Amino acid sequence: MMTTTHSLDMQVYTKQRREAVESALEAILTKWEKDLRVPKVLAESMRYSLMSPGKRMRALLCIAACETVLHINNGAQSEKTDFNLLEQKIFEQVSALACSIEMIHAMSLIHDDLPCLDNDDMRRGQATNHVVFGEAMALLAGDALILRAIENIIEGTPASVSKDGVLEVIKELSIAAGAPGMVGGQVFDLVKDLDVKRIHDEKTGALIAFSLWSGARLATYDNRASATQEQLDGLRQFGFVLGLAFQIADDLLDINGSVEVIGKTPGKDAASDKVTWVSIFGEDGARAKLSQLMEQGENLLKDHNLKFAPLPVLSELLSFAITRSH
C-alpha cells in the first residue's frame, strides 16, 4: 500500500485556483468583447476593473467550499487525491458562479470609489476606474457588471446542476449584494451608522458568506446534491466570521499599513471620520476580537461537519485573514 502524504500547500493551492479563475474570466471577457452591441469603451472599462490584480478571495472561497463539501461527503478518493490540484470536474460546477461573484465584487469597488462615495483615486495599486474612464463610464460599467454577473451564472453553469439550485443561488446573490446586504451596508457606512458589526456584516460579510454557501449549494456529485443543510448553514455563518475578520484586519491595516502593502491610500478611514471597529473599540479591542473570531470560526467548522483534515483550507483562509493585519 502506498503511503499518502496529504501536504496541502496553501501557496500552491491558492495559486492554482486563482489562475483557473483568471483564465475563466479572460474567456468570458473575450467572448463578450466580440459582441458588436457592446460599446468598446464600456468593455474596456469593465475589463480594467475585473482584471485588475486582486486576491480573488471570494472566488477562492466559493471553490474551496465546493471542494471541501464534496471531499467530506464523498471521502472515498481522499487516499489518492492531491488536494493542491484543482479537479476540472469540480471546478466546472462553480466556475461561472465564482467568476460572477468577482464581477459583483469588482462592481462594488468601482461604485464605492466614485467621488460621491469614497472618492478614492487608487485601488489595488492602480488608478481607480473613474480616474481612467470618467465617472459616467465607471457608473455604467458597474451597472453592466451586475447584470453580466447574473447572465453569466445562467449561461455558464452546467446542466448537471439543478435549475432549482441555479435559481436559489441567483436569488441569494441578489439579496447578499443588494439592499439587505452589500449595498445596504454601504448605505449604513455612508450615514455613519454606529452599529459597526452590522455595517461589516452587510458590506463585507454578506457576499463572503454567499461565496461559501453558494459554492457548496452548487456542489453536486454524480448528480446528487452533496451539501447538507447543516453544512450550508455552517458555511454561511463561517462566512460572516471570516468577513468580519477581514474587515477588522483592513481597519488595522488602514492605520498601520503602507500604500505598497494595502494597494490604496492608508489613513483614509480616520481622515474621513469613518466608523470602524478600531474607532469604536480601539486597536486592542480590534485585536482581541480577531482572536475571538479565529476560535469562533474553528468551532463552526467542527460543529457543522466542515472539518476535513487533509484539506484544512477554510481554517487556513481564516487564519490568513487574521494574521495579515499583524
Next chain:
Amino acid sequence: MMTTTHSLDMQVYTKQRREAVESALEAILTKWEKDLRVPKVLAESMRYSLMSPGKRMRALLCIAACETVLHINNGAQSEKTDFNLLEQKIFEQVSALACSIEMIHAMSLIHDDLPCLDNDDMRRGQATNHVVFGEAMALLAGDALILRAIENIIEGTPASVSKDGVLEVIKELSIAAGAPGMVGGQVFDLVKDLDVKRIHDEKTGALIAFSLWSGARLATYDNRASATQEQLDGLRQFGFVLGLAFQIADDLLDINGSVEVIGKTPGKDAASDKVTWVSIFGEDGARAKLSQLMEQGENLLKDHNLKFAPLPVLSELLSFAITRSH
C-alpha cells in the same frame, strides 16, 4: 344567443392594468420595508423613484403581450370575455415580472439623471432622486433596484411557470438591460455615437422588446406554454419598432413640448448637443419615420399571428406612442 360587443376601451384597459401594477409594487415595497437589514433612507430613495407618477408603459406591454397570446391561442372564451377586465389568473403569471421591469426602468432613470450623465433636476414633474437624496444614495438605490428586480422575479413568479422559463427570462433581462442593451445604449449616447438607430434600439428598444417578449414567454395556460416561437419573435421585433417610435416621439416632444406635458425640462437635447433622430434627419424626417414604423408594426403583428380583433391593444399602444408627438 347573446350579442357580444367587444368594446376595448383603451382608457379603461390601461387604467385597470396600471392600478394592478401600482398595487403589486406597493405590496412588494411594503414587504421590503419591514426588513430591518435595509437602511430606511435607502428604502425611501427606492420607493421615491419606483412609485413616482409614470405611465408604467413597460409593465403594460408585458401584461398586454401575455393577454394577447393567451387569448389568441386559447380563443374559446373570447365570446364572453370582457377584455377591459384584467383576469387575476392571467395577471399573476406576469405580475412579478412586470414589477421587476419597472424596477429596472426606475433604476435607469435614477442613474441617467445623475450629474455625471444627463444631470437632470426634474423627472416626471418631480425633483430627481439625487436632488432629494444626494448622489451617493441615488447611485446605491439604482444598484439595489437592479438586484431587487432579479430577486423579485424569482420570489414572485408562481410555481405554474416553468423554471426554464424563469431562468430564460432573467437571462434575457440581464442582456436587454445590460451592456448589449440599455446600459450599452447609454454609453453610445454618452460618447455621441452617430448611429442613432443603434442608440435608440439599445437604450430604449431592448427593454421594451424584452417587456413584450417576456410577458408572452411566461404566459402559460393550464400548464402549457402558450406562445409560439413565431409569436415570441414577432413581439420582440414589434418591441424595437415601438421603442424607436417612442424615442423619436420623445425627440420631437423635446423640441415642441412644454415642461407640463413631458414632465421634464424641454430643449435639453439641443442644449447638450445630443444625437437624436431629429438632429440627424430633421423634424420632417422624424415624422416620416413614425408613419413608416406604424405600418411596419402593423405588418409584424399580422405576420406573426399577433392580431386578435377583439383586443387590438398592441396596435393601440403603438398608435399612442406615435400620436403623442403631434
